[in-house]
Amino acid sequence: MNTPVEAWERYAAKASTRRAVNAAGASTWLNWTQHPDHGPDESILGEVRDKRVIELGCGAGANLAHLATLGAHCVGVDIVPGRVATATQTWGHLPNLEFVAADALEHLAAHPGHYDIVYSIFGAVWFTPPDTLLPLAWAALVPGGLLAFSHLPASGPPRADRVITKYDLTIDEWTATLSAHGFGRTTCEIIASPEAAADRRGTLLVRARRAS
Numbered sequence: 001m002n003t004p005v006e007a008w009e010r011y012a013a014k015a016s017t018r019r020a021v022n023a024a025g026a027s028t029w030l031n032w033t034q035h036p037d038h039g040p041d042e043s044i045l046g047e048v049r050d051k052r053v054i055e056l057g058c059g060a061g062a063n064l065a066h067l068a069t070l071g072a073h074c075v076g077v078d079i080v081p082g083r084v085a086t087a088t089q090t091w092g093h094l095p096n097l098e099f100v101a102a103d104a105l106e107h108l109a110a111h112p113g114h115y116d117i118v119y120s121i122f123g124a125v126w127f128t129p130p131d132t133l134l135p136l137a138w139a140a141l142v143p144g145g146l147l148a149f150s151h152l153p154a155s156g157p158p159r160a161d162r163v164i165t166k167y168d169l170t171i172d173e174w175t176a177t178l179s180a181h182g183f184g185r186t187t188c189e190i191i192a193s194p195e196a197a198a199d200r201r202g203t204l205l206v207r208a209r210r211a212s
């Protein structure tokens with residue numbers, strides 16, 4: 001049997017551990033791109049102190065831990081229990097930070113009107129059908145709440161023959177799909193890769209607000 005959870009468990013087994021400190025000497029930080037110390041930081045989320053924040057597909061939890069240090073009330077959801085165990089072991093000492101082993105879609109469905117910010121970094125937003133995810137994210141947000149996510153720029157239509165499907169929509173497709181599901185004030189941008197990087201693909205970064 002080869003389920004998405006098993007595929008993500010294999011991915012996790014090969015994942016490298018994040019550096020103890022970044023180039024600026026910080027022990028926690030948030031990075032939207034696949035390149036270390038590159039691109040915008042958490043400030044694009046606005047003030048996070050006292051906000052209810054969820055990361056969909058949080059992996060080992062390092063990005064979310066940074067938001068907890070800034071005073072956000074954080075929940076990290078990942079479909080792989082082992083990732084949640086690692087995240088809890090590494091960051092569980094921080095206040096206002098909880099990691100949950102669950103499918104992001106099921107967690108959102110169980111928490112209507114609960115979150116100020118829903119975000120995902122190369123996470124569950126990329127791997128779940130937008131027409132399923134977006135209504136659940138909309139309902140889980142408070143009115144005016146923020147949805148933000150990053151993933152690689154579109155490289156072709158979703159391949160349904162794979163265990164894990166990537167829904168890497170284009171900027172135009174995300175803009176239209178978000179609008180159709182009640183999101184507005186949408187910004188989509190491609191963050192260029194660093195000059196010296198071998199990976200030239202850049203990163204798609206999307207932000208949109210629940211309209212009402």
Ligand SMILES: C[S@@+](CC[C@H](N)C(=O)[O-])C[C@H]1O[C@@H](n2cnc3c(N)ncnc32)[C@H](O)[C@@H]1O
Nearest residue numbers: 008057058059078079103104121122123124127
């Ligand atoms: C490419 S990794 C990125 C992890 C983390 N966001 C980071 O930047 O290091 C994708 C993560 O999403 C999780 N994931 C995939 N589909 C999911 C789903 N439907 N619900 C919850 N987590 C999911 C995987 O288990 C994996 O940890």
